[in-house]
Amino acid sequence: MLILSVIVTNLVIAAAEQDTSAQYCDKATKSCGNGDEVSYDKKLIFYDVNPPEGFNLRRDVYMRFAIMLAEAQKQGKDNWELVLPPWYNLYHWRSGRRDPTPWNKYFDIKSLKSYSPVVEMYEIFSKTKKKQLEIDVLYMLENYEDPFENGVFNDKWEVQGSCEYEGLYWGYNNITAKEVLCVKFQGKISKLWELIALHPHATKIMFTHGEIPLHDTYGTKSYWDCRKSMKFNKNLVRIAKDYIEQYLNCKTNKCATYLSVHWRRQDFARSRGNQVPSIAGTAKQIRKTMKKLPNINKVFIATDASMSEINKLEKALNEYGYETHFFLPSPSIIEEYGDGGIAIIDQIISSHAAHFIGTHESTFTYRIQEEREILGFDSSTTFNRLCPDTGHCERSTKWLIVN
Ligand SMILES: Nc1nc2c(ncn2[C@@H]2O[C@H](COP(=O)(O)OP(=O)(O)O)[C@@H](O)[C@H]2O)c(=O)[nH]1
Numbered sequence: 178m179l180i181l182s183v184i185v186t187n188l189v190i191a192a193a194e195q196d197t198s199a200q201y202c203d204k205a206t207k208s209c210g211n212g213d214e215v216s217y218d219k220k221l222i223f224y225d226v227n228p229p230e231g232f233n234l235r236r237d238v239y240m241r242f243a244i245m246l247a248e249a250q251k252q253g254k255d256n257w258e259l260v261l262p263p264w265y266n267l268y269h270w271r272s273g274r275r276d277p278t279p280w281n282k283y284f285d286i287k288s289l290k291s292y293s294p295v296v297e298m299y300e301i302f303s304k305t306k307k308k309q310l311e312i313d314v315l316y317m318l319e320n321y322e323d324p325f326e327n328g329v330f331n332d333k334w335e336v337q338g339s340c341e342y343e344g345l346y347w348g349y350n351n352i353t354a355k356e357v358l359c360v361k362f363q364g365k366i367s368k369l370w371e372l373i374a375l376h377p378h379a380t381k382i383m384f385t386h387g388e389i390p391l392h393d394t395y396g397t398k399s400y401w402d403c404r405k406s407m408k409f410n411k412n413l414v415r416i417a418k419d420y421i422e423q424y425l426n427c428k429t430n431k432c433a434t435y436l437s438v439h440w441r442r443q444d445f446a447r448s449r450g451n452q453v454p455s456i457a458g459t460a461k462q463i464r465k466t467m468k469k470l471p472n473i474n475k476v477f478i479a480t481d482a483s484m485s486e487i488n489k490l491e492k493a494l495n496e497y498g499y500e501t502h503f504f505l506p507s508p509s510i511i512e513e514y515g516d517g518g519i520a521i522i523d524q525i526i527s528s529h530a531a532h533f534i535g536t537h538e539s540t541f542t543y544r545i546q547e548e549r550e551i552l553g554f555d556s557s558t559t560f561n562r563l564c565p566d567t568g569h570c571e572r573s574t575k576w577l578i579v580n
Protein backbone atom coordinates (compact mmCIF):
# COMPACT_ATOMS: atom_id res chain seq x y z
CA MET A 178 0.00 0.00 0.00
CA LEU A 179 2.77 2.38 1.01
CA ILE A 180 4.85 1.49 -2.03
CA LEU A 181 1.89 2.00 -4.28
CA SER A 182 1.09 5.42 -2.93
CA VAL A 183 4.71 6.48 -3.45
CA ILE A 184 4.42 5.33 -7.03
CA VAL A 185 1.18 7.15 -7.56
CA THR A 186 2.79 10.32 -6.21
CA ASN A 187 5.69 9.88 -8.60
CA LEU A 188 3.32 9.55 -11.49
CA VAL A 189 1.46 12.69 -10.58
CA ILE A 190 4.75 14.57 -10.46
CA ALA A 191 5.81 13.08 -13.74
CA ALA A 192 2.53 14.08 -15.27
CA ALA A 193 3.04 17.67 -14.27
CA GLU A 194 6.26 17.85 -16.22
CA GLN A 195 6.16 19.19 -19.75
CA ASP A 196 6.84 16.83 -22.58
CA THR A 197 9.63 18.39 -24.59
CA SER A 198 9.81 15.81 -27.34
CA ALA A 199 7.01 17.68 -29.13
CA GLN A 200 6.04 15.08 -31.66
CA TYR A 201 2.31 15.56 -31.54
CA CYS A 202 -0.06 18.18 -32.51
CA ASP A 203 -3.59 18.06 -31.37
CA LYS A 204 -6.13 19.19 -33.91
CA ALA A 205 -8.99 18.81 -31.47
CA THR A 206 -7.60 21.49 -29.18
CA LYS A 207 -6.39 23.57 -32.15
CA SER A 208 -2.99 23.75 -30.48
CA CYS A 209 -1.39 23.10 -33.84
CA GLY A 210 -2.41 26.33 -35.54
CA ASN A 211 0.73 27.96 -36.89
CA GLY A 212 2.91 24.90 -37.19
CA ASP A 213 4.44 25.29 -33.74
CA GLU A 214 5.73 22.08 -32.31
CA VAL A 215 3.19 21.33 -29.67
CA SER A 216 3.07 18.17 -27.63
CA TYR A 217 0.19 15.75 -27.59
CA ASP A 218 -1.03 16.20 -24.07
CA LYS A 219 -1.50 12.52 -23.25
CA LYS A 220 0.98 9.81 -22.47
CA LEU A 221 0.45 6.63 -24.40
CA ILE A 222 0.47 2.96 -23.51
CA PHE A 223 0.89 0.49 -26.38
CA TYR A 224 0.75 -3.26 -26.10
CA ASP A 225 0.92 -6.39 -28.18
CA VAL A 226 0.00 -10.01 -27.54
CA ASN A 227 1.74 -13.35 -28.06
CA PRO A 228 1.33 -13.86 -31.85
CA PRO A 229 -0.51 -17.26 -31.83
CA GLU A 230 -3.28 -16.00 -29.51
CA GLY A 231 -6.70 -15.68 -31.10
CA PHE A 232 -9.19 -12.85 -31.29
CA ASN A 233 -11.18 -13.67 -28.18
CA LEU A 234 -8.28 -14.04 -25.80
CA ARG A 235 -7.07 -10.73 -27.21
CA ARG A 236 -10.40 -9.19 -26.25
CA ASP A 237 -9.74 -10.30 -22.69
CA VAL A 238 -6.22 -8.82 -22.75
CA TYR A 239 -7.74 -5.57 -23.98
CA MET A 240 -10.08 -5.57 -20.98
CA ARG A 241 -7.17 -5.94 -18.56
CA PHE A 242 -5.47 -2.84 -20.01
CA ALA A 243 -8.70 -0.89 -20.41
CA ILE A 244 -9.66 -1.56 -16.79
CA MET A 245 -6.16 -0.64 -15.64
CA LEU A 246 -6.49 2.75 -17.31
CA ALA A 247 -10.10 3.31 -16.27
CA GLU A 248 -9.28 2.55 -12.64
CA ALA A 249 -6.25 4.85 -12.75
CA GLN A 250 -8.43 7.56 -14.23
CA LYS A 251 -10.90 7.19 -11.36
CA GLN A 252 -7.98 7.88 -9.02
CA GLY A 253 -7.19 11.09 -10.87
CA LYS A 254 -4.46 9.73 -13.09
CA ASP A 255 -5.98 11.06 -16.27
CA ASN A 256 -2.93 11.77 -18.41
CA TRP A 257 -2.72 8.34 -20.01
CA GLU A 258 -4.33 6.82 -23.07
CA LEU A 259 -4.35 3.25 -24.30
CA VAL A 260 -3.53 2.75 -27.97
CA LEU A 261 -5.72 0.08 -29.53
CA PRO A 262 -3.36 -2.42 -31.18
CA PRO A 263 -4.38 -2.92 -34.82
CA TRP A 264 -5.41 -6.44 -35.81
CA TYR A 265 -2.76 -7.98 -37.97
CA ASN A 266 -1.89 -11.41 -39.27
CA LEU A 267 -3.98 -13.41 -36.80
CA TYR A 268 -3.23 -17.09 -36.80
CA HIS A 269 -6.85 -18.18 -37.34
CA TRP A 270 -7.67 -15.62 -40.01
CA ARG A 271 -6.66 -17.31 -43.20
CA SER A 272 -8.87 -15.87 -45.92
CA GLY A 273 -6.24 -13.57 -47.40
CA ARG A 274 -3.74 -11.14 -45.93
CA ARG A 275 -5.05 -7.83 -44.78
CA ASP A 276 -3.49 -4.55 -43.78
CA PRO A 277 -3.36 -3.78 -40.06
CA THR A 278 -7.03 -3.30 -39.18
CA PRO A 279 -8.25 -0.63 -36.77
CA TRP A 280 -10.61 -1.54 -33.98
CA ASN A 281 -13.49 0.43 -35.47
CA LYS A 282 -13.91 -2.34 -38.04
CA TYR A 283 -15.09 -4.64 -35.27
CA PHE A 284 -16.10 -2.48 -32.34
CA ASP A 285 -18.01 0.67 -31.52
CA ILE A 286 -15.17 3.00 -30.58
CA LYS A 287 -17.45 5.59 -29.02
CA SER A 288 -18.67 2.92 -26.64
CA LEU A 289 -15.13 1.76 -25.80
CA LYS A 290 -14.18 5.36 -25.09
CA SER A 291 -17.13 5.77 -22.77
CA TYR A 292 -15.44 3.30 -20.45
CA SER A 293 -11.71 3.85 -20.88
CA PRO A 294 -9.39 6.42 -22.47
CA VAL A 295 -8.54 4.56 -25.66
CA VAL A 296 -7.28 5.84 -28.97
CA GLU A 297 -6.79 4.24 -32.38
CA MET A 298 -3.30 3.88 -33.84
CA TYR A 299 -4.28 5.93 -36.89
CA GLU A 300 -5.29 8.80 -34.64
CA ILE A 301 -1.80 8.74 -33.17
CA PHE A 302 -0.21 8.53 -36.62
CA SER A 303 -2.22 11.51 -37.77
CA LYS A 304 -0.74 13.53 -34.92
CA THR A 305 2.82 12.39 -35.47
CA LYS A 306 4.95 14.91 -37.29
CA LYS A 307 8.00 12.72 -37.77
CA LYS A 308 8.20 9.95 -40.35
CA GLN A 309 8.60 7.39 -37.59
CA LEU A 310 6.69 6.76 -34.43
CA GLU A 311 9.19 6.33 -31.63
CA ILE A 312 8.31 4.36 -28.52
CA ASP A 313 10.34 5.63 -25.57
CA VAL A 314 10.49 2.40 -23.61
CA LEU A 315 9.43 -1.03 -24.75
CA TYR A 316 9.08 -3.56 -21.97
CA MET A 317 9.21 -7.13 -23.19
CA LEU A 318 7.35 -9.13 -20.58
CA GLU A 319 8.39 -12.72 -19.88
CA ASN A 320 7.04 -15.31 -17.51
CA TYR A 321 9.06 -16.48 -14.54
CA GLU A 322 10.37 -19.97 -15.04
CA ASP A 323 8.91 -21.04 -11.71
CA PRO A 324 5.75 -19.06 -10.90
CA PHE A 325 5.37 -20.86 -7.58
CA GLU A 326 8.62 -20.11 -5.87
CA ASN A 327 8.58 -21.87 -2.48
CA GLY A 328 5.07 -23.00 -3.30
CA VAL A 329 3.48 -19.54 -3.46
CA PHE A 330 2.45 -17.34 -6.38
CA ASN A 331 3.52 -13.80 -5.57
CA ASP A 332 3.05 -10.72 -7.71
CA LYS A 333 6.50 -9.59 -8.73
CA TRP A 334 8.68 -8.23 -11.52
CA GLU A 335 12.35 -7.95 -12.26
CA VAL A 336 14.05 -5.97 -15.02
CA GLN A 337 16.53 -8.29 -16.73
CA GLY A 338 18.32 -5.71 -18.86
CA SER A 339 18.20 -4.55 -22.42
CA CYS A 340 17.21 -6.92 -25.17
CA GLU A 341 15.99 -7.10 -28.74
CA TYR A 342 12.40 -6.77 -30.03
CA GLU A 343 11.77 -9.03 -32.97
CA GLY A 344 8.04 -8.46 -33.22
CA LEU A 345 6.13 -6.78 -36.02
CA TYR A 346 4.76 -3.62 -34.39
CA TRP A 347 1.28 -4.65 -35.57
CA GLY A 348 2.48 -4.78 -39.17
CA TYR A 349 4.03 -1.29 -39.41
CA ASN A 350 7.62 -0.73 -40.49
CA ASN A 351 7.70 2.88 -39.34
CA ILE A 352 7.56 2.28 -35.59
CA THR A 353 10.74 1.96 -33.54
CA ALA A 354 11.72 1.89 -29.89
CA LYS A 355 14.49 3.90 -28.24
CA GLU A 356 14.99 1.49 -25.42
CA VAL A 357 13.99 -2.16 -25.11
CA LEU A 358 14.04 -3.90 -21.75
CA CYS A 359 13.30 -7.50 -20.86
CA VAL A 360 11.27 -7.90 -17.69
CA LYS A 361 10.21 -10.98 -15.83
CA PHE A 362 6.65 -10.35 -14.67
CA GLN A 363 3.86 -12.11 -12.89
CA GLY A 364 0.68 -10.97 -11.23
CA LYS A 365 -1.85 -8.18 -11.45
CA ILE A 366 -1.81 -5.79 -14.35
CA SER A 367 -1.91 -2.72 -12.09
CA LYS A 368 1.67 -3.56 -11.16
CA LEU A 369 2.65 -2.32 -14.60
CA TRP A 370 2.36 1.18 -13.15
CA GLU A 371 5.46 0.37 -11.13
CA LEU A 372 7.36 -0.35 -14.34
CA ILE A 373 5.98 2.79 -15.94
CA ALA A 374 7.16 4.81 -12.95
CA LEU A 375 10.76 3.73 -13.62
CA HIS A 376 10.72 6.10 -16.61
CA PRO A 377 8.84 9.16 -15.45
CA HIS A 378 9.75 11.16 -18.55
CA ALA A 379 8.66 8.57 -21.06
CA THR A 380 5.51 9.54 -22.95
CA LYS A 381 5.18 6.39 -25.06
CA ILE A 382 5.50 3.06 -23.31
CA MET A 383 4.89 -0.31 -24.86
CA PHE A 384 4.44 -3.78 -23.38
CA THR A 385 4.84 -6.99 -25.32
CA HIS A 386 3.12 -10.18 -24.24
CA GLY A 387 0.19 -8.27 -22.84
CA GLU A 388 -1.39 -11.62 -21.97
CA ILE A 389 1.08 -12.15 -19.12
CA PRO A 390 -0.32 -9.59 -16.64
CA LEU A 391 -3.58 -10.78 -15.07
CA HIS A 392 -6.85 -9.08 -14.25
CA ASP A 393 -6.65 -7.37 -10.84
CA THR A 394 -10.07 -8.84 -10.18
CA TYR A 395 -12.00 -11.11 -12.51
CA GLY A 396 -15.76 -11.04 -12.86
CA THR A 397 -16.34 -7.94 -10.70
CA LYS A 398 -18.41 -4.87 -11.54
CA SER A 399 -15.46 -3.16 -13.26
CA TYR A 400 -14.98 -6.26 -15.37
CA TRP A 401 -18.60 -6.19 -16.49
CA ASP A 402 -18.71 -2.42 -16.96
CA CYS A 403 -15.77 -2.77 -19.31
CA ARG A 404 -17.28 -5.81 -20.98
CA LYS A 405 -20.57 -4.01 -21.58
CA SER A 406 -18.71 -1.19 -23.32
CA MET A 407 -17.26 -3.65 -25.85
CA LYS A 408 -20.12 -3.22 -28.28
CA PHE A 409 -19.62 -4.47 -31.79
CA ASN A 410 -19.46 -2.33 -34.89
CA LYS A 411 -23.01 -1.38 -35.84
CA ASN A 412 -22.76 -2.76 -39.38
CA LEU A 413 -21.84 -6.20 -38.08
CA VAL A 414 -24.75 -6.07 -35.65
CA ARG A 415 -27.07 -5.14 -38.48
CA ILE A 416 -25.87 -7.98 -40.71
CA ALA A 417 -26.36 -10.46 -37.85
CA LYS A 418 -29.82 -9.11 -36.96
CA ASP A 419 -30.96 -9.18 -40.58
CA TYR A 420 -29.87 -12.81 -40.74
CA ILE A 421 -31.72 -13.66 -37.53
CA GLU A 422 -34.85 -12.02 -38.82
CA GLN A 423 -34.68 -13.63 -42.24
CA TYR A 424 -33.61 -17.18 -41.38
CA LEU A 425 -34.32 -17.62 -37.69
CA ASN A 426 -37.61 -15.83 -37.61
CA CYS A 427 -36.97 -13.48 -34.71
CA LYS A 428 -37.08 -9.70 -34.37
CA THR A 429 -36.30 -9.31 -30.69
CA ASN A 430 -33.11 -9.52 -28.62
CA LYS A 431 -34.08 -12.62 -26.69
CA CYS A 432 -35.22 -15.00 -29.36
CA ALA A 433 -37.46 -17.98 -28.67
CA THR A 434 -37.13 -19.54 -32.09
CA TYR A 435 -33.75 -21.28 -32.26
CA LEU A 436 -31.00 -23.15 -30.49
CA SER A 437 -27.41 -22.06 -31.11
CA VAL A 438 -24.24 -24.10 -30.84
CA HIS A 439 -20.63 -22.99 -30.91
CA TRP A 440 -18.94 -25.96 -32.51
CA ARG A 441 -15.19 -25.32 -32.22
CA ARG A 442 -13.12 -27.58 -34.46
CA GLN A 443 -9.75 -26.96 -36.15
CA ASP A 444 -6.98 -26.93 -33.51
CA PHE A 445 -9.44 -28.05 -30.80
CA ALA A 446 -10.45 -31.16 -32.76
CA ARG A 447 -6.81 -31.90 -33.53
CA SER A 448 -5.19 -31.37 -30.14
CA ARG A 449 -8.05 -31.73 -27.65
CA GLY A 450 -9.64 -34.81 -29.17
CA ASN A 451 -10.61 -36.15 -25.75
CA GLN A 452 -12.52 -32.96 -24.86
CA VAL A 453 -14.57 -32.39 -28.00
CA PRO A 454 -17.16 -34.73 -29.48
CA SER A 455 -17.13 -36.43 -32.86
CA ILE A 456 -19.49 -35.17 -35.55
CA ALA A 457 -22.05 -37.89 -34.81
CA GLY A 458 -21.61 -37.22 -31.07
CA THR A 459 -22.25 -33.52 -31.63
CA ALA A 460 -25.48 -34.25 -33.51
CA LYS A 461 -26.66 -36.60 -30.74
CA GLN A 462 -26.06 -34.04 -28.04
CA ILE A 463 -27.91 -31.39 -29.99
CA ARG A 464 -30.86 -33.76 -30.32
CA LYS A 465 -30.82 -34.41 -26.59
CA THR A 466 -31.16 -30.68 -25.90
CA MET A 467 -33.70 -30.14 -28.68
CA LYS A 468 -35.97 -32.75 -27.10
CA LYS A 469 -36.22 -30.46 -24.09
CA LEU A 470 -37.19 -27.52 -26.32
CA PRO A 471 -40.39 -28.78 -27.97
CA ASN A 472 -41.29 -25.41 -29.51
CA ILE A 473 -38.02 -25.06 -31.37
CA ASN A 474 -37.08 -26.67 -34.65
CA LYS A 475 -34.24 -24.42 -35.82
CA VAL A 476 -30.58 -24.93 -35.01
CA PHE A 477 -27.90 -22.35 -35.70
CA ILE A 478 -24.30 -23.57 -35.78
CA ALA A 479 -21.36 -21.18 -35.36
CA THR A 480 -18.21 -22.98 -36.33
CA ASP A 481 -14.70 -22.90 -37.69
CA ALA A 482 -15.16 -26.42 -39.10
CA SER A 483 -14.20 -27.34 -42.64
CA MET A 484 -16.90 -27.46 -45.31
CA SER A 485 -16.87 -31.28 -45.33
CA GLU A 486 -17.40 -31.40 -41.54
CA ILE A 487 -20.16 -28.82 -41.83
CA ASN A 488 -21.90 -30.91 -44.48
CA LYS A 489 -21.73 -34.03 -42.33
CA LEU A 490 -23.17 -32.31 -39.26
CA GLU A 491 -25.88 -30.67 -41.33
CA LYS A 492 -26.85 -34.00 -42.81
CA ALA A 493 -27.04 -35.66 -39.40
CA LEU A 494 -29.21 -32.83 -38.00
CA ASN A 495 -31.46 -32.83 -41.05
CA GLU A 496 -31.98 -36.54 -40.55
CA TYR A 497 -33.20 -35.80 -37.03
CA GLY A 498 -35.64 -33.39 -38.65
CA TYR A 499 -34.11 -30.09 -37.60
CA GLU A 500 -33.86 -27.01 -39.78
CA THR A 501 -30.13 -26.31 -39.66
CA HIS A 502 -28.46 -22.96 -40.36
CA PHE A 503 -24.91 -21.76 -40.81
CA PHE A 504 -23.95 -18.18 -41.60
CA LEU A 505 -22.42 -18.30 -45.06
CA PRO A 506 -20.95 -14.88 -45.83
CA SER A 507 -21.22 -13.26 -49.24
CA PRO A 508 -17.95 -12.41 -51.03
CA SER A 509 -18.53 -8.74 -50.27
CA ILE A 510 -18.80 -9.39 -46.53
CA ILE A 511 -15.62 -11.47 -46.64
CA GLU A 512 -13.90 -8.69 -48.55
CA GLU A 513 -15.06 -5.96 -46.19
CA TYR A 514 -14.76 -7.66 -42.79
CA GLY A 515 -12.61 -10.75 -43.25
CA ASP A 516 -12.58 -13.75 -40.96
CA GLY A 517 -12.72 -11.53 -37.88
CA GLY A 518 -16.00 -9.95 -38.91
CA ILE A 519 -17.57 -13.27 -39.85
CA ALA A 520 -16.61 -14.72 -36.48
CA ILE A 521 -18.27 -11.75 -34.76
CA ILE A 522 -21.44 -12.22 -36.82
CA ASP A 523 -21.47 -15.89 -35.73
CA GLN A 524 -21.10 -14.74 -32.12
CA ILE A 525 -23.91 -12.20 -32.34
CA ILE A 526 -26.31 -14.72 -33.90
CA SER A 527 -25.40 -17.27 -31.20
CA SER A 528 -25.91 -14.70 -28.46
CA HIS A 529 -29.58 -14.12 -29.24
CA ALA A 530 -30.67 -17.77 -29.30
CA ALA A 531 -33.23 -19.19 -26.88
CA HIS A 532 -30.65 -21.71 -25.73
CA PHE A 533 -26.89 -21.94 -26.25
CA ILE A 534 -24.41 -24.80 -26.18
CA GLY A 535 -20.71 -23.90 -26.30
CA THR A 536 -17.32 -25.54 -26.53
CA HIS A 537 -15.42 -26.23 -23.32
CA GLU A 538 -12.56 -23.81 -22.58
CA SER A 539 -13.03 -21.79 -25.74
CA THR A 540 -12.70 -18.03 -25.28
CA PHE A 541 -14.95 -17.67 -28.35
CA THR A 542 -17.67 -19.42 -26.31
CA TYR A 543 -16.92 -17.34 -23.19
CA ARG A 544 -17.51 -14.11 -25.07
CA ILE A 545 -20.89 -15.42 -26.32
CA GLN A 546 -21.82 -16.40 -22.76
CA GLU A 547 -20.96 -12.90 -21.53
CA GLU A 548 -23.05 -11.37 -24.28
CA ARG A 549 -25.99 -13.51 -23.18
CA GLU A 550 -25.53 -12.44 -19.57
CA ILE A 551 -25.63 -8.83 -20.75
CA LEU A 552 -28.80 -9.54 -22.77
CA GLY A 553 -30.40 -10.97 -19.64
CA PHE A 554 -30.90 -14.63 -20.53
CA ASP A 555 -31.44 -17.11 -17.74
CA SER A 556 -28.03 -18.62 -16.96
CA SER A 557 -29.39 -22.14 -17.45
CA THR A 558 -29.81 -21.36 -21.15
CA THR A 559 -26.23 -20.13 -21.46
CA PHE A 560 -23.67 -22.15 -19.53
CA ASN A 561 -23.95 -25.39 -21.45
CA ARG A 562 -21.23 -27.24 -23.27
CA LEU A 563 -20.63 -30.02 -25.75
CA CYS A 564 -19.22 -33.05 -23.99
CA PRO A 565 -16.71 -35.57 -25.29
CA ASP A 566 -18.29 -38.78 -26.68
CA THR A 567 -17.04 -40.75 -23.70
CA GLY A 568 -15.63 -40.06 -20.28
CA HIS A 569 -16.08 -37.34 -17.72
CA CYS A 570 -17.76 -34.06 -18.71
CA GLU A 571 -17.02 -31.21 -16.34
CA ARG A 572 -19.77 -28.60 -16.03
CA SER A 573 -19.31 -25.11 -17.46
CA THR A 574 -18.37 -22.50 -14.91
CA LYS A 575 -21.07 -19.86 -14.55
CA TRP A 576 -19.64 -16.37 -14.81
CA LEU A 577 -22.71 -14.37 -13.86
CA ILE A 578 -23.07 -10.69 -14.62
CA VAL A 579 -22.52 -8.10 -11.89
CA ASN A 580 -24.46 -4.91 -12.58
N1 LIG B 1 -16.58 -17.74 -38.03
C1 LIG B 1 -16.20 -18.46 -36.97
N2 LIG B 1 -14.90 -18.48 -36.60
C2 LIG B 1 -14.56 -19.18 -35.51
C3 LIG B 1 -15.51 -19.92 -34.76
N3 LIG B 1 -14.87 -20.54 -33.74
C4 LIG B 1 -13.56 -20.18 -33.86
N4 LIG B 1 -13.36 -19.38 -34.93
C5 LIG B 1 -12.10 -18.77 -35.40
O1 LIG B 1 -11.02 -19.30 -34.64
C6 LIG B 1 -10.51 -18.32 -33.74
C7 LIG B 1 -10.37 -18.99 -32.38
O2 LIG B 1 -9.54 -18.27 -31.55
P1 LIG B 1 -10.07 -17.54 -30.22
O3 LIG B 1 -10.88 -16.38 -30.67
O4 LIG B 1 -8.89 -17.25 -29.39
O5 LIG B 1 -10.99 -18.56 -29.45
P2 LIG B 1 -10.57 -19.98 -28.78
O6 LIG B 1 -9.27 -20.45 -29.41
O7 LIG B 1 -11.73 -20.86 -29.09
O8 LIG B 1 -10.39 -19.77 -27.31
C8 LIG B 1 -11.52 -17.20 -33.73
O9 LIG B 1 -10.99 -15.94 -33.46
C9 LIG B 1 -12.10 -17.29 -35.13
O10 LIG B 1 -11.25 -16.64 -36.04
C10 LIG B 1 -16.89 -19.89 -35.18
O11 LIG B 1 -17.78 -20.47 -34.58
N5 LIG B 1 -17.16 -19.13 -36.29
Ligand SMILES: *[C@@H]1O[C@H](CO)[C@@H](O)[C@H](O)[C@H]1NC(C)=O
Nearest residue numbers: 302305307308309310349351
Ligand atom coordinates in the same frame (compact mmCIF):
# COMPACT_ATOMS: atom_id res chain seq x y z
C1 LIG C 1 3.31 4.50 -40.85
O1 LIG C 1 2.84 3.73 -41.94
C2 LIG C 1 1.42 3.62 -42.01
C3 LIG C 1 1.08 2.59 -43.09
O2 LIG C 1 1.74 2.89 -44.26
C4 LIG C 1 0.81 4.98 -42.25
O3 LIG C 1 -0.59 4.90 -42.34
C5 LIG C 1 1.20 5.89 -41.10
O4 LIG C 1 0.72 7.19 -41.28
C6 LIG C 1 2.72 5.93 -40.93
N1 LIG C 1 3.06 6.64 -39.69
C7 LIG C 1 3.83 7.69 -39.64
C8 LIG C 1 4.14 8.23 -38.32
O5 LIG C 1 4.30 8.19 -40.65
Ligand SMILES: [Mg+2]
Nearest residue numbers: 230231234540
Ligand atom coordinates in the same frame (compact mmCIF):
# COMPACT_ATOMS: atom_id res chain seq x y z
MG1 LIG D 1 -7.35 -19.21 -28.83
